[in-house]
Amino acid sequence: DQQVKQNSPSLSVQEGRISILNCDYTNSMFDYFLWYKKYPAEGPTFLISISSIKDKNEDGRFTVFLNKSAKHLSLHIVPSQPGDSAVYFCAARWYGQNFVFGPGTRLSVLP
């Protein structure tokens, strides 16, 4: 039973445009969400987080939106750059528990 889903295995975007990566979850108890970026042969790198008490969090080119009623979060990257090409994972946890990761979405930013 996959509690965190990333239904798009891959996404291609032109450089300079917006990248939108989506994540859905099934457990309404989740209260903290993270996005990670992973390059080949490296560990995941933390990008941005959001608590369930918020619906938006921004950090530079990265914005995460949380829709609790739909159990959906998205990561927006604006503008997209070729160096953003990587696999992106969303992860979620509920209070006192450990993180559950989605399967990842491979983003390709085309020059």
Next chain:
Amino acid sequence: ETGVTQSPTHLIKTRGQQVTLRCSSQSGHNTVSWYQQALGQGPQFIFQYYREEENGRGNFPPRFSGLQFPNYSSELNVNALELDDSALYLCASSFRSGVSTDTQYFGPGTRLTVL
């Protein structure tokens, strides 16, 4: 401030053998979590160590065991290796205060191949 380090980088073992993977946590962190990432999948939680004790475990058999040392570094041991144990093993460190852990920071991983 040093990040999370893992050793070795790569490892090849044969079925039935035992393996030990090592992780040094980031400065200031007191919690270490271990994950298994199979090809094309997201990281799967194995277990977490806090204050030198196992604190939470995923759906992995007892032949996966670990240790945390007073300096917060950690080991992952896998006995009786199976072919399906071939994966990238990731260590993540974080700071825990109270019940929940903060954001986790990952090491580069150890690629284990079981033949």
